Amino acid sequence: MEILIQQLFNGLTIGSIYSLVALGLTLVYGILHIPNFAHGAIYMIGGYITLTMMTYVGVNYWISIAVSIIVVGVLSVLMERLVFHPLRNTIIINNKIAAIGILLFLEALAQLIWGADFRQMSSPYNQVLNLFGVTFTVQRLLIIVAAIVVMVLLYLFLKKTFIGRTIIAMSQNREGAFLVGINANKVAMLTFFVAGALAAIAASLTSPINLVFPGMGHLVILKAFVIIIIGGMGSIPGAILGGYLLGFTESIGATYISGDYKDIIAFILLIIILTIKPNGIFAKGEH
């Protein structure tokens, strides 16, 4: 029983990270219908920026995260401007290939700047707590709480502010949004900024318990894709639920089935789901 609770707690931690990454991916998909393969590289850059700020510049963990959010957000916007914007009217296959090009470039760039080594990020929250027989570090607790805070803020932003609502409007109905005078360029840039910021937060939060390296985005992005397919491409609640669902499945699967194959669980899940429902579980119909 204690193992189960411990694993549920771990699942909650991993799930929080997955949800944050998947949220960015699903927001971009909702607006532009692009599966952004470069999102994992954006996530990785976020981890490195925070690490660099902490170790080389020597500032506080929170300030590092703030810097990372801004840098990665701007990088993400640049990507939209330079690549996806010129490609907005071509066939779909081109967007995917362009995104792969960016992904390859950013990974090589990270390797050039920071090297291929695995880096450890030290966190000021390494204390170990023991509550009701569950052992965890404060960092893990921080991940869970921070993820929830970010999600609530994102919800308020999207539902209560005017510019947030333009994002929702455009993902619901492009033509309708144009008709009421929403500026598509601004919304696209804003969405990419939010997506980049979410990735940076996720990477900065998880880096102290995992490691920072050029390939750290690979698995996360693949799993984020699995999540948004499970939750419905473009659906925000779907991304959050899917993230936690995958987190729990993985940590429980790793304990009770096989630790070696825990990374496969997500893909098997996806293969089963797409086999039964080729358009995802909560498909919104053809766009």
Added chain:
Amino acid sequence: MPKKFEKYIVIFFIVLAIIFPLITQNDYYIHIMTLAFIWSIAVYGLNLLAGYTGYLSLAHAGFFAIGAYAVGLLTVKIEMGFWVAFILAPIITAVIGFFIGIISLRTKEHYFAIYTLCVGYVIYLIIDKWDSLTEGVRGLMGIPAPANIGPISFTTPLSQYYLVLAILLLVIFIIYRIINSLVGRTFIAIRNSEPLALSLGISTIKNKLLSFVLSTFFAGLAGALYASFVRFLGPDIASTAITFDLLMYLIVGGIGTLFGPIVGTTLIVWISQNLQFLQDYRMLIFGPLLTILIIFAPRGIMGIIGDWKVKSSEKKRNKEAQKSQSELKKEA
């Protein structure tokens, strides 16, 4: 440009490929060229599916690896004769491709790309983790070189070069026949508009599956050649990095063109060779190159040449039209 002229260009390049080893006399260059040809075969497979049928499969390195490991495992673990294993390998790949195709082709567009990306990753993980069968990260060693056929042996780099070249030419010829047949036109119809193809009475499922299976067959064939040529296999050949490499060769050469795969692959492989000092950083150049090409020249080098040809023939026609008009005026 007249058709005959094109034929001469093709013959010129074939002759060049045949006499290439005699010109260089350098085993290392021959080695690089052989590898480039092997990758080209895999890229031809990818081109059939992504270029002509319009389905971007990101599991291609996985199928390449299945072909390679099939040869490796059959010859090393079961000690089967080389040529039997070599013929079985692409068939095994195609059979696995058939079953994956049945399921994955139910999905479309983004779902297909993501689905195949995940399939590729699963293949990689299986090869990496299933130590007892594939030797995992230690790698599979001791794969034999191609066995002799009668008096011909394939132990020298030169003979292997010609073996690979012969198979490559055969593959190009087969692809040429496929895309100029009704089947090929059906693939293109599906790429251009699947609903339209369906409404014309084309069985899209059957044709997509055929394209997928053929594509995996060529990937498996290339993998089998790779295994017998490099004679050492690690799980890395199934990684997404290889898929992205293949995709890059295809985009640079020209997606959906007959000679795009060979042009792109040889070019990039040679450039990579000359950029050896860049090693892991070559993607600093190739990554943006891929993106820029997609934005400005989505059909790659062969696409640019094709456009130029169309334009120049238009110009010629205009000139001729003007000429005949002026002649008419003179006569009048």
